Structures are given as C-alpha cells and as structure tokens.
Amino acid sequence: MGAAVANPAAWTDVSGLQSISALGRTDRAAALQAAARQFESFFVSQMLSGMRAANGVFADDNPLNTGEMQFRQELLDRQLAVSLTAGRGIGLGDLLARQLQRQFGVSPATGATTGVAASDEAQLAARRIEKAPAAPKTGLPVVLGNAMRLLEPVARRAQRRIAEGLFGGKESFVSALLPDARRAARALGVDHRVLIAQSALETGWGQSILADHAGRSSNNLFNIKAGSYWQGPSVGVTALEYVHGLPQPQRARFRAYGSYAESFADYVELLRSQPRYAAALANAPDATRFVRSLARAGYATDPDYAHKVLELMDDAAIAEAD
Secondary structure: OOOOOOOOOOOOOHHHHHHHHHHOOOOHHHHHHHHHHHHHHHHHHHHHHHHHHHOHHHHOOOOOOOHHHHHHHHHHHHHHHHHHOOOOOOOHHHHHHHHHHHHOOOOOOOOOOOOOOOOHHHHHHHHHHHHOOOOOOOOHHHHHHHHHHHHHHHHHHHHHHHHHHHHOOHHHHHHHHHHHHHHHHHHHOOOHHHHHHHHHHHHOOOOOOOEOOOOOEOOOOOOOEOOOOOOOOEEEEEEEEEEOOEEEEEEEEEEOOOOHHHHHHHHHHHHHHOHHHHHHHHOOOOHHHHHHHHHHOOOOOOOOHHHHHHHHHOOHHHHOOO
C-alpha cells in the first residue's frame, strides 16, 4: 500500500512534498504523477500572478490597495491555482507525468487520470515531450527542469502575442529601445543587438516589465536586483529563480528607474563596477563569448540564459535592428 499524500496538488504544502518523497519509495509512478500535478498547480499560479500584475494599473489611487491586501491576494491566487488544477486539471500535469515516467522507466500509475482535451499548442508541447530523448536519471529536479525547457516555446509564443498588443509588435519594442541600446553598447564595446536581446528575454518583449503595486513601471529592462547598497527606488515582486536547475518563486526587490535610458546606464555601470564581469567586458567584441562569459559570471540563475539570449539575437526583429 502506498503512502498517503497530504495534498499532491498543493505545491505550497511542505507536508505534501514530504509525502511525495515518501510515496516514491513505495510507488514511483504515483509519486511522479503527484509531482507533475504540483508543477501544473505552480504553473497556473504563475499565470494568475502575471494576470494580477497586468491589471495592477487599475488599482492606482485605490485606498484599499495596501500591502496587506496584496499579500492576501497572493494567497488567494495560490489557493485558486490549487483549486483549478484539482481533479482533471488543465491537462499539463498528465503530459508532464508521462515524460517523467518515461524518463525514469516507470510504468504509468494505476488509475491515473487523463486531463481534458489539450489546445493545439499543448498538443505541440506533448509531441515535443514524447519525441524528446530520455534524460539521464539524475534526480527529479533535473527532469522537471528539462520538461520545463521543452514547454518554453509554447510560453514564448503566447508572450509574443501579448507583446504585440502592447507594443504593436516586436519591431515596435526594438525601435523603442534602439537609441538607448546603441549608446550603452558603445560604452561597453558590445553589439547593441546583445542588449536588446537581453531586455527582450528579461521582459518578455516588454510585456513583463516589473511594476509596483500601483502598476507604475520600474523601467527595469535587465531585472537588476536592488541589493543593500542600492540607494534608489525599488519594487518588490515574486520572481522565478533557478535553484539546482529547477525554477522556484522567491520574493525579491528590483531596482526602479525613471526611464529606459536610466536602466541602460545602470546596466553599463553594473558591468563596469563588478570585477566578476571583467571577463565578459574583455570578450565584448565577440557577442557570443560576451554573453557566455556574462552567464558564467552568474548574471542570471537560469542555466540556459546564454543560449536564450543568443537565440533571440537571431530573431528577425533584432537581427535587422539597424
């Protein structure tokens, strides 16, 4: 008999996570299914958080929009994510469960549920997962990270469609940043397309620029955090950080600027003032080596950060940014 799982869909429930670990010692298929459902719940939670942030502008000047209210809304969003993914869920958990069971060489769990009919893009993600080569059995976090990377093209396409509505297309986003990107690039001795690609990745083509609780934009194009030595304004948000290859939500404060130009100028100052970026600056004339050196220096926690930036540089909107 398998160990009982406290609440396999509640990724916020520590006891549930511990129960999955215990379940894995007796019924690996059921444990993988439960882990996949937790990922689905987390994914929905991030979508709700993004929708909440997009509507934040309507809360401007609202006397009820206090820090306590924001905290309660965040708790509500987490509970909604758990509720929405209960039972049949949205189908993503079943897709991921099949990948996990395949990569670990485990037969599907007895009585495993089948999700609702998937959308065209979800079906595309499913085909990617089914065709992907089996990953080494190096632990659940690594496998989950691999599965998330397989699903990223779906998220990126959706993000681009939203950005087209806000900026009139990717070309409009690039055009808005081009003058400031050129000035910053000359100061660093790097191709300006690198900086535009970084900002496109960090902000989802401008769709996800960090904002405060009232919806005021931080104009932070590079998601630079506000450390203890930062004396300027900042915004507090829950962001995804990669820990051992697995994305996890963490509360952090990020710098806020009065304009995009200030964001570019601070990015230049950051790279020049931090010794760990010396190798990146030395490789500035070579865009590929610059980006890879930046990633190795720990600029971002995403293990695929350099690859993603270089991939965006090949996008027509950026490649033709002259």
